[in-house]
Amino acid sequence: MPYVAPSTIDEACDFLRSNPGSRVFAGATDILPQSKAGRRLPEFLVDLKRIPRLTGLNVDDKLWRIGASTPAAHLTRDSRLSGEFPGLVEAAGLIGSDQIQTRASLGGNLCNASPAADTGPSLVVNEFSAVIASPEGERTVPVTAITTGPGQTSLTNDEFIVEFLADRPAAGTSDAYQRFTPRTEMDIAVVGAGARVSVGPTGEVTNADLVLGAVAPTTVPIVGISDALVGRSLDEPGLERAADLAKEQIEPISDKRGTRDFRIHIAGVLTKRVLRTAAERAGAES
Amino acid sequence: MKTHVTCSVNGDPVEFLVDDSQTLLSALRDELKLTGVKEGCGTGDCGACSVLLNGELTCSCLVFAPEVQNSQVVTVEGLADPDNLHPLQAAFLEGAALQCGICTPGFLVAAKALLDRNPTPNEKEVRYAIAGNLCRCTGYDKIVRSILDVAADLASESETVGE
Numbered sequence: 001m002p003y004v005a006p007s008t009i010d011e012a013c014d015f016l017r018s019n020p021g022s023r024v025f026a027g028a029t030d031i032l033p034q035s036k037a038g039r040r041l042p043e044f045l046v047d048l049k050r051i052p053r054l055t056g057l058n059v060d061d062k063l064w065r066i067g068a069s070t071p072a073a074h075l076t077r078d079s080r081l082s083g084e085f086p087g088l089v090e091a092a093g094l095i096g097s098d099q100i101q102t103r104a105s106l107g108g109n110l111c112n113a114s115p116a117a118d119t120g121p122s123l124v125v126n127e128f129s130a131v132i133a134s135p136e137g138e139r140t141v142p143v144t145a146i147t148t149g150p151g152q153t154s155l156t157n158d159e160f161i162v163e164f165l166a167d168r169p170a171a172g173t174s175d176a177y178q179r180f181t182p183r184t185e186m187d188i189a190v191v192g193a194g195a196r197v198s199v200g201p202t203g204e205v206t207n208a209d210l211v212l213g214a215v216a217p218t219t220v221p222i223v224g225i226s227d228a229l230v231g232r233s234l235d236e237p238g239l240e241r242a243a244d245l246a247k248e249q250i251e252p253i254s255d256k257r258g259t260r261d262f263r264i265h266i267a268g269v270l271t272k273r274v275l276r277t278a279a280e281r282a283g284a285e286s
Numbered sequence: 287m288k289t290h291v292t293c294s295v296n297g298d299p300v301e302f303l304v305d306d307s308q309t310l311l312s313a314l315r316d317e318l319k320l321t322g323v324k325e326g327c328g329t330g331d332c333g334a335c336s337v338l339l340n341g342e343l344t345c346s347c348l349v350f351a352p353e354v355q356n357s358q359v360v361t362v363e364g365l366a367d368p369d370n371l372h373p374l375q376a377a378f379l380e381g382a383a384l385q386c387g388i389c390t391p392g393f394l395v396a397a398k399a400l401l402d403r404n405p406t407p408n409e410k411e412v413r414y415a416i417a418g419n420l421c422r423c424t425g426y427d428k429i430v431r432s433i434l435d436v437a438a439d440l441a442s443e444s445e446t447v448g449e
Contacts, residue, residue, distance in 0.1 A: 033329040033330060033348075185417040186417055
């Protein structure tokens with residue numbers, strides 16, 4: 001099981017094309033526990049952390065770029081990112097312990113494709129796109145195009161995510177991520193909820209989006225949230241309507257972390273809380 | 287396949303030969319005989335194998351050994367100087383912050399990582415900083431108190447220096 005650490009995207013693509021038994025990794029926080037649990041290590045381990053474009057954060061007038069292999073700790077320590085995407089940073093700060101966050105990355109969290117991945121709802125609700133490198137060149141796709149089911153992605157074996165891109169949020173727009181876990185720390189989401197809300201000058205909602213995790217094989221963007229909330233201040237009837245929409249549109253399973261009915265109930269509770277938090281951050285009256 | 291790794295461990299230049307699938311934990315214990323690093327779960331849950339990798343708190347069981355090429359690794363063996371225990375080690379002894387001791391090296395390294403970044407943590411920050419380390423003996427309280435004692439000492443020392 002040879003280990004290789006290419007230093008450029010081209011070098012990585014060439015290697016992946018000529019060695020189909022390869023698997024790329026960044027923090028190894030999934031691949032090593034999986035191998036410990038009996039899953040075979042790939043024929044070649046391709047470490048993406050030595051490619052400069054894959055590690056680091058960049059922001060210009062319009063756009064954020066987050067390298068796919070950047071450790072979560074670099075996100076949580078970045079005050080500019082925390083100011084503009086507080087929800088995404090909250091989600092990154094919930095991935096395991098400090099020990100895990102110095103290694104785990106957004107690219108790995110997305111491509112491990114756990115339905116309960118914490119950063120999934122925030123990446124989707126903030127309309128992040130992913131730049132994918134392949135032997136044919138680079139292409140940019142919405143993050144929703146990547147995970148297709150538990151442990152499954154649309155990427156072929158010779159492709160990997162280079163970076164995530166998102167427009168900088170406009171004034172009066174903010175996001176939030178909240179989850180329910182039986183324990184405060186070091187646990188996996190029973191339901192995760194990412195929200196993004198925009199408010200107008202008088203505090204009324206002008207746009208609202210909600211994406212739930214751990215309640216279906218992939219993240220679920222809830223349809224109709226804006227219609228339920230736009231034009232009103234964040235009142236209880238509007239939030240109740242949003243919670244009902246969320247509960248109608250999810251398909252959770254029952255497992256050791258919670259029953260289907262419990263997850264549906266929690267999805268409603270989190271919907272109201274996370275929309276309220278995002279709206280307050282965006283400038284709505286609480 | 288084997289890789290020849292050159293890196294720094296506790297400030298000393300070292301080199302070793304590892305199988306590519308070997309973890310940093312295994313390289314430290316089996317090749318370099320630094321057995322202060324403990325294997326608990328082997329899956330990143332318990333923190334007993336915590337080290338600083340380029341200054342960042344990391345589970346050495348979740349690092350492939352070849353990844354540390356040209357990196358700096360600090361283990362619990364690197365905390366004390368030849369004559370004195372590290373203040374955290376002295377505080378753990380004084381505060382009875384260990385019983386069986388297998389988790390202790392990981393707690394010491396995690397506590398050092400915290401104080402390196404935040405020399406004046408409050409209790410909540412200490413508890414979050416050691417959330418990735420499991421102890422089945424102490425109930426954590428004496429560990430938390432000992433780390434807070436060291437932080438308080440550091441704070442009063444820096445005041446004295448400032449005067």
